[in-house]
Amino acid sequence: MRFEIVTIFPGFFASIFDNGILRRALAEELVTVGVHDLRAFTHDRHRTVDDRPFGGGEGMVLKPEPLAEVLASLGIAPKAERQEGPQAAESIPSEGGGGFNPRIKPQSIGALAPEGSSLQESSFAPRPRVILLSAQGRPFTQALARELAAEERVVLVCGRYEGVDERINQLYCDMELSIGDYVLSGGELAAAVVIDATMRLLPGVLGNEASSEFESFGVADAEIAVAEDGVPRSQHGAGGLLDYPHYTRPAEFGGLRVPETLLNGDHSEIRRWRREQQLRKTLANRPDLLEGATLSKEDRRLLEAIRDETE
Numbered sequence: 001m002r003f004e005i006v007t008i009f010p011g012f013f014a015s016i017f018d019n020g021i022l023r024r025a026l027a028e029e030l031v032t033v034g035v036h037d038l039r040a041f042t043h044d045r046h047r048t049v050d051d052r053p054f055g056g057g058e059g060m061v062l063k064p065e066p067l068a069e070v071l072a073s074l075g076i077a078p079k080a081e082r083q084e085g086p087q088a089a090e091s092i093p094s095e096g097g098g099g100f101n102p103r104i105k106p107q108s109i110g111a112l113a114p115e116g117s118s119l120q121e122s123s124f125a126p127r128p129r130v131i132l133l134s135a136q137g138r139p140f141t142q143a144l145a146r147e148l149a150a151e152e153r154v155v156l157v158c159g160r161y162e163g164v165d166e167r168i169n170q171l172y173c174d175m176e177l178s179i180g181d182y183v184l185s186g187g188e189l190a191a192a193v194v195i196d197a198t199m200r201l202l203p204g205v206l207g208n209e210a211s212s213e214f215e216s217f218g219v220a221d222a223e224i225a226v227a228e229d230g231v232p233r234s235q236h237g238a239g240g241l242l243d244y245p246h247y248t249r250p251a252e253f254g255g256l257r258v259p260e261t262l263l264n265g266d267h268s269e270i271r272r273w274r275r276e277q278q279l280r281k282t283l284a285n286r287p288d289l290l291e292g293a294t295l296s297k298e299d300r301r302l303l304e305a306i307r308d309e310t311e
């Protein structure tokens with residue numbers, strides 16, 4: 001899978017790509033990332049990427065021309081043309097209308113190449129999913145991360161200032177995406193969040209293939225619901241719920257002892273305890289998730305009991 005990031009701050013991503021799972025995934029080329037400096041697609045002395053908003057008001061807006069140029073350099077045509085052809089790279093935007101010259105040759109891009117990563121120029125362009133990071137976007141969720149992980153190529157356009165000229169959204173972007181109900185100063189943090197959450201779902205990125213499936217927000221799957229005898233089949237299994245609490249050594253810390261159930265080696269008991277903890281946490285912190293979760297009769301009984309306790 002390949003990510004393309006369009007940004008005015010390419011240096012932002014250096015440390016993000018240089019640590020942990022993402023660093024390893026890049027080094028092993030399980031994922032590749034291109035970071036494209038928007039300012040490299042300006043043509044004036046000051047490398048201007050922004051301008052004042054029509055209609056007045058606060059702040060500046062990212063101009064459409066450099067954005068259209070960087071996208072063209074990545075082989076990305078406007079949506080209308082993309083839908084016609086089998087591959088974005090084969091479709092060249094037609095001349096005129098947009099106030100920029102769309103017949104731009106792919107340029108040498110301002111790709112940031114942190115050590116150990118494999119950033120390449122975009123000579124090959126599988127059909128892309130173009131995403132505008134925006135506080136006004138569709139909420140980013142684990143389900144959406146799973147959806148993106150199935151894509152070959154995702155382009156992330158990072159806004160700054162008051163945002164991006166809306167025509168870029170209309171002409172090029174398949175989706176506006178928000179990482180939460182708050183306003184960041186730029187799309188770079190959001191892009192990093194999207195890349196991190198998505199790439200860890202790619203085959204081979206996590207040591208244990210199953211582990212992402214069984215984390216918080218895991219697929220609400222009947223496989224991991226509680227079986228007839230009241231014991232969940234899976235040792236883990238978030239199944240649309242939040243994860244259960246985790247403990248490691250020492251068994252006693254800060255006056256708190258690890259729950260006895262986790263120490264006694266009875267795996268049925270452990271599974272039952274973990275399922276109950278998932279239900280407790282979800283009910284306390286994210287009761288909205290219970291609606292979409294796969295709940296067994298035993299789960300519902302437990303939930304009732306937990307609700308009774310707290311009343």
Ligand code: SAM
Nearest residue numbers: 133134135159162163178179183184186187190
């Ligand atoms: N005027 C915009 C609004 O009120 O929605 C906020 C613009 S914000 C200061 C600048 C840029 O940060 C946005 O264009 C977007 O790319 C990014 N951004 C801000 N909040 C975001 C969020 N919650 N999710 C994703 N991107 C965000």
